[in-house]
Amino acid sequence: MFSLNDDRAARGLLGLSFSFHRMASSSSSAPAASYDVPWVEKYRPSKVADIVGNEEAVSRLQVIARDGNMPHLILSGPPGIGKTTSILALAHELLGPNYKEAVLELNASDDRGIDVVRNKIKMFAQMKVTLPLGRHKIVILDEADSMTSGAQQALRRTMEIYSNSTRFALACNTSSKIIEPIQSRCALVRFSRLSDQEILSRLMVVVQAEKVPYVPEGLEAIIFTADGDMRQALNNLQATFSGFRFVNQENVFKVCDQPHPLHVKNIVRNVLEGKFDDSCFGLKQLYDLGYSPTDIITTLFRIIKNYDMAEYVKLEFMKETGFAHMRICDGVGSFLQLCGLLAKLSLARETAKAV
């Protein structure tokens, strides 16, 4: 339905602008992909200093890595931005060769009910390990927000009693799911989504190490679909490379299976030009392709955010899209809902014209 053969014409399509250090490299001598290790693992930074973005949080962790005496920590933020990586790197830097015996790592796939907290964690905390001065044993609780509040309650006393020998590092998506008493015992480090430029800089490292043939628009598309999530960006890069051996816009959107931004952009353009029927037709096409209303509305929102239009209109559009998104999340994700949104956007545009 939509083919993007002319990459040049599509450049800047997503409203992102970058300066690329190395332009299109379509070397035919790309090596066969190594299927054994996912790139997210292969290129997981092993030092705190190598973590991209979130400078403030990372520099706090660097100070801890240098001086030792790690406080209890909670790292919170959306997925795929380096929380687990930071904790692991910090633990490695603090404990070096003692890592194996002095770190207890538990994530959501391990059983972390009350019994585990009472037995396994407590036993680990009681265990004697000889460490250099200013270093402590570390219990890593990844995805701690999935622990039941009962288990968290059981943890609070353990955290206190053994704090002279054992420190806790928790990672979670929303810090509010950690019970208050634990929050007050911990230093909170917030991570936020990575900027497009930060993701690009890491992608370039991987692209060059793996000799991936690409055009800049392909990377731009990966960054657009990842929306600040480094894990997703690397996974999409690898999926596109192993599927097509070449990273351009068309291949990326085939792999990621999101509504094509160019198509969504056309819908918005039609609304702005007063062609309501055409915009509805474009929407129907997307709907018939089987994209869920949530997919459509999140892409629509990002397109509107990057679209070059009058500020007043843009704000109105974002407001209406936000309301529609809310209603879709409430369960009313019909085609009518989306059409109604287009109608509201058209009205907003009419009002703006009249003012």
Ligand SMILES: Nc1ncnc2c1ncn2[C@@H]1O[C@H](COP(=O)(O)OP(=O)(O)O)[C@@H](O)[C@H]1O
């Ligand atoms: N800030 C970052 N700098 C470099 N690589 C990152 C960063 N964030 C995530 N990654 C990559 O994404 C993968 C997953 O990151 P992870 O730390 O597990 O995310 P989460 O925040 O969900 O715990 C890592 O293996 C790494 O390759």
Ligand SMILES: [Mg+2]
């Ligand atoms: Mg994680």
